[in-house]
Amino acid sequence: MANTDLDSVEQYDAIGTSPDRSDAKSKATGRAVFIEDMHFRGMLYGKVLRSKFAHARILSIDTARAEKMPGVRGVVTGADIPVLHGEALKDDCFLARDKVRYRGEGVAAVAAVDEETAEEALSLIDVCYEELPAVFDPEEAIKPEAPLIHEQLGAYRHAPGIEPISGTNICNYFHLEKGDVDKGFAEADLIIEDKFTTGMQQHCTLETHCGICLIDDDNRLTLWATNDSPYRTRKEIADALKIPQINVRVICAPYIGGNFGGKGGLKAEAAAIALAWKIRNKPIRVLFTREEEFTSAIVRHPSVIYLKTGVKKDGAITARAVRMYFATGAYAEKGPTITRFGGVSGAGPYNIPNVKIEASCVYTNRQLSGAMRGYSGPQAAWAYESHMDNVACKLGIDPLEFRLRHVYTDGDTHASGQEIYSEGLKECLEKIGERMEWGKKSLGRNRGKGVACMERAVKTPFGSAAFVKVNEDGTVDLLSSTTEVGQGADTVLCQIVAEELGVPFDWVKKATPDTSTTPYDTSTTSSRSTFHMGNAAKAAAADAKGQILKLAAELLKTNADDLAIKGGNVYLKDNGGSSLSIAQVLGKHFGHSATVLGRGFYYPHLEVPVEYFSTHMIFWLLGAHGVEVEVNRQTGEVKILKVYAAMDVGKALHPSNCTAQLEGGVSMGLGFALYENFIFRGGDFLNPSLLDYKIPTALEMPEIEPIIVECAHEEGPYGAKGIGETTNVSLPPALANAIYDAVGVRIHELPITPEKILYALKQVSEKKTQQRADADPATVGNPFGGKK
Amino acid sequence: MKTIMLTVNGEAYELAVAPNDMLLDVIRDKLDLTGAKKGCDTGACGACTVIMDGEPILSCMTLAVRCHGREITTIEGLAPRGELHPLQQAAIDHNAVQCGFCTPGWLLSAKALLDGNPHPSQEEVRTAIAGNLCRCTGYKKIEDAISAVAGRNQGVVKGKNRD
Numbered sequence A: 001m002a003n004t005d006l007d008s009v010e011q012y013d014a015i016g017t018s019p020d021r022s023d024a025k026s027k028a029t030g031r032a033v034f035i036e037d038m039h040f041r042g043m044l045y046g047k048v049l050r051s052k053f054a055h056a057r058i059l060s061i062d063t064a065r066a067e068k069m070p071g072v073r074g075v076v077t078g079a080d081i082p083v084l085h086g087e088a089l090k091d092d093c094f095l096a097r098d099k100v101r102y103r104g105e106g107v108a109a110v111a112a113v114d115e116e117t118a119e120e121a122l123s124l125i126d127v128c129y130e131e132l133p134a135v136f137d138p139e140e141a142i143k144p145e146a147p148l149i150h151e152q153l154g155a156y157r158h159a160p161g162i163e164p165i166s167g168t169n170i171c172n173y174f175h176l177e178k179g180d181v182d183k184g185f186a187e188a189d190l191i192i193e194d195k196f197t198t199g200m201q202q203h204c205t206l207e208t209h210c211g212i213c214l215i216d217d218d219n220r221l222t223l224w225a226t227n228d229s230p231y232r233t234r235k236e237i238a239d240a241l242k243i244p245q246i247n248v249r250v251i252c253a254p255y256i257g258g259n260f261g262g263k264g265g266l267k268a269e270a271a272a273i274a275l276a277w278k279i280r281n282k283p284i285r286v287l288f289t290r291e292e293e294f295t296s297a298i299v300r301h302p303s304v305i306y307l308k309t310g311v312k313k314d315g316a317i318t319a320r321a322v323r324m325y326f327a328t329g330a331y332a333e334k335g336p337t338i339t340r341f342g343g344v345s346g347a348g349p350y351n352i353p354n355v356k357i358e359a360s361c362v363y364t365n366r367q368l369s370g371a372m373r374g375y376s377g378p379q380a381a382w383a384y385e386s387h388m389d390n391v392a393c394k395l396g397i398d399p400l401e402f403r404l405r406h407v408y409t410d411g412d413t414h415a416s417g418q419e420i421y422s423e424g425l426k427e428c429l430e431k432i433g434e435r436m437e438w439g440k441k442s443l444g445r446n447r448g449k450g451v452a453c454m455e456r457a458v459k460t461p462f463g464s465a466a467f468v469k470v471n472e473d474g475t476v477d478l479l480s481s482t483t484e485v486g487q488g489a490d491t492v493l494c495q496i497v498a499e500e501l502g503v504p505f506d507w508v509k510k511a512t513p514d515t516s517t518t519p520y521d522t523s524t525t526s527s528r529s530t531f532h533m534g535n536a537a538k539a540a541a542a543d544a545k546g547q548i549l550k551l552a553a554e555l556l557k558t559n560a561d562d563l564a565i566k567g568g569n570v571y572l573k574d575n576g577g578s579s580l581s582i583a584q585v586l587g588k589h590f591g592h593s594a595t596v597l598g599r600g601f602y603y604p605h606l607e608v609p610v611e612y613f614s615t616h617m618i619f620w621l622l623g624a625h626g627v628e629v630e631v632n633r634q635t636g637e638v639k640i641l642k643v644y645a646a647m648d649v650g651k652a653l654h655p656s657n658c659t660a661q662l663e664g665g666v667s668m669g670l671g672f673a674l675y676e677n678f679i680f681r682g683g684d685f686l687n688p689s690l691l692d693y694k695i696p697t698a699l700e701m702p703e704i705e706p707i708i709v710e711c712a713h714e715e716g717p718y719g720a721k722g723i724g725e726t727t728n729v730s731l732p733p734a735l736a737n738a739i740y741d742a743v744g745v746r747i748h749e750l751p752i753t754p755e756k757i758l759y760a761l762k763q764v765s766e767k768k769t770q771q772r773a774d775a776d777p778a779t780v781g782n783p784f785g786g787k788k
Numbered sequence B: 001m002k003t004i005m006l007t008v009n010g011e012a013y014e015l016a017v018a019p020n021d022m023l024l025d026v027i028r029d030k031l032d033l034t035g036a037k038k039g040c041d042t043g044a045c046g047a048c049t050v051i052m053d054g055e056p057i058l059s060c061m062t063l064a065v066r067c068h069g070r071e072i073t074t075i076e077g078l079a080p081r082g083e084l085h086p087l088q089q090a091a092i093d094h095n096a097v098q099c100g101f102c103t104p105g106w107l108l109s110a111k112a113l114l115d116g117n118p119h120p121s122q123e124e125v126r127t128a129i130a131g132n133l134c135r136c137t138g139y140k141k142i143e144d145a146i147s148a149v150a151g152r153n154q155g156v157v158k159g160k161n162r163d
């Protein structure tokens, strides 16, 4: 399905150029409105009382003193809103009921005339708890004797394809098999096994979570939110409160200060809704503090992943078995689908005849894990790409060569059974190899090179709709519920409309998402917007264009087919000279009351039955990283000399925004690789601030060489796929592989701290001393006994 | 409450502030200048950066009462008559803006740097914005924008530097 006949850049006016982002000026001047800048008359301010226990029964909550405090307008507890919500599995409460399941869980909320009053009132709420045994580690949590976190798991409503195991802490079990792994392992000359783990990373969007909710006496709810997906949120709210969707209006703030998957679902929104459910006819704002971001928003799933690969002496891979545990925290959040996607991609983007994958989503008494840039891609890739190098090393094969030999290409079959098409991954690896002068240029002592690649599914099959409204003067409003979270969606969607309709880019403006005006979109997630919403916007623009051309054809007494639009003017294709502006065409027909509305909808149709989160994808996000490092053997410190970042974007519609994503992804991947992690001591969480949880600053950033690969997708708008979600994914394993190349130590646990490197170096040198005593050094590390 | 005099973006204000009011809350809530952002409220992110008497400061960590008689520039003061400051123009030209939440903060850090040191080295640029966290950009395009204005990359300043 790769489309090689797609037009080249030259034929486009807006596509493939990098116009100024449509939001850049208002952001650079400080005029851009974020939710914290919004204010409504009579607005109340909400604050949440949070659990100090990881797992405890709530014996009683006494709110009487808080309610009497001057300035307080109401106090709400879980008993006031006894309903459950959630995306794939409905297990989450708006405020805790009966028991708390993590430290930081909301137990009660106060609305007051200002934040200080609300905060003060929290200290007047008395909660009696009875502490329960807690479990934090996913492998402990699956043991039969582990404390049960959700006794009612079997009774929760859930989406199809999600398999909670009642009576355990497993809220989804995913399983996939291809071929016969037992046979594959039996055929192998060598079997290599590894275990890898990842830590807890937080999105750290510079803007914190916020929701402003107003519910009137007729159960009509309006939510202003810094939320990535207004329709998904509307559904979640309407389902939970059992009110019709029409009574729920979700309006996004004009701009959202970063997302990376963290601003979906109900976070600050949940408390705002709970308060508004009780205190009617007042807009109530809940704005998370930075500390709440760490304790009570969401994080990336910590994971434990086991891999086992069977190989022949010549390097053929005969089988791979993967067992994955994703710690989803106290509530499922997006864990079930994250586990599903992690499972689908667990064996990596390789052609392996026999594969078995098991992935479990496990409750623990920690903060909720959810969607974060890459979904489960970073955990899966950390494991399979570190493992690939291990396997290559055991075989004595160059790791890049080993990958190039096994990476799937068009026509191959994915572990899920789907045929691979439009695959640009091999090219990503080859380009990185070229730029790094792989195998040619040595970097010197204690320096090394590493490479890693990745695949990540785009959520499939889900729809997106767009309206294109052409105004009297020919300017265009694009009505779309894709949210501008920093990724540049507003800009690229306006480019697509400008291109398709034939108007200048700056004539098109995208509306702020609002479920009462902008049409349906599943979500701004999964790097799906350019492809799905891009297709919808393109179709809507084509529809509008068709209507305009028909009107113009009547005026020009010709066929619509003989006309085209460029620069906002309709002209005869053969005779570019005579033209009418869009405004003239509309004006001559409708006077001052002209308008044209184009409609577009896109939904990917696959040859497999429709399923919630299919295992067959409309496209795969594919990319690779190359890293050059220097390791200090005395301190264990890693200096990154250079990063090469390649992604197959299908077609770069806005090349500068593509490199912007590649660079941003490197910083997030680097933080995850080297230091970002939550530090716990038992139930206590020690670093809930940006002072103690460090994210990369300008000083930590290495040189980056972004590489755009364009393997066009025949169904993508102008061949485009997506990019933003996965530009961090393969960086950590590439870095670990470079460290191995530099000093010969393999780190299995993220983050790669200097301590871990020093410890591993010490072990290697002890082992070497041992081995020197009883082996021929030439055979060390080579299981087949040949010289490396 | 205490009365203080403040000059913000060239305008003089007489304000009644509580002894524990932070400058960030005063300029956002009392003066409606919302360009300065609250990313952490604990001095860790730099989103609230403003310039006080030529120095970049974290307004979330600065008591308003201690600003009596001081002169403050916020992002709104960088382009007072709608004409963009060269740094703002460079931020747009170099595609250095993504979600935009950090943008006012680093622009003001950069302005303070260039006002005092018109030709900073790459290292000085990085150090000047090291307190301005950005989760979106990876800082490369931000550095490019500042360096372009610093005049070190001749030729780049005029045109757009898009890869």
Ligand code: FES
Pocket: B037, B038, B039, B040, B041, B042, B043, B044, B045, B046, B047, B048, B049, B058, B059, B060, B061
């Ligand atoms: S808000 Fe002031 S440093 Fe973060």
Ligand code: FES
Pocket: A206, A257, A258, A486, B097, B098, B099, B100, B101, B102, B103, B133, B134, B135, B136, B137
């Ligand atoms: S642009 Fe989003 S934090 Fe910098």
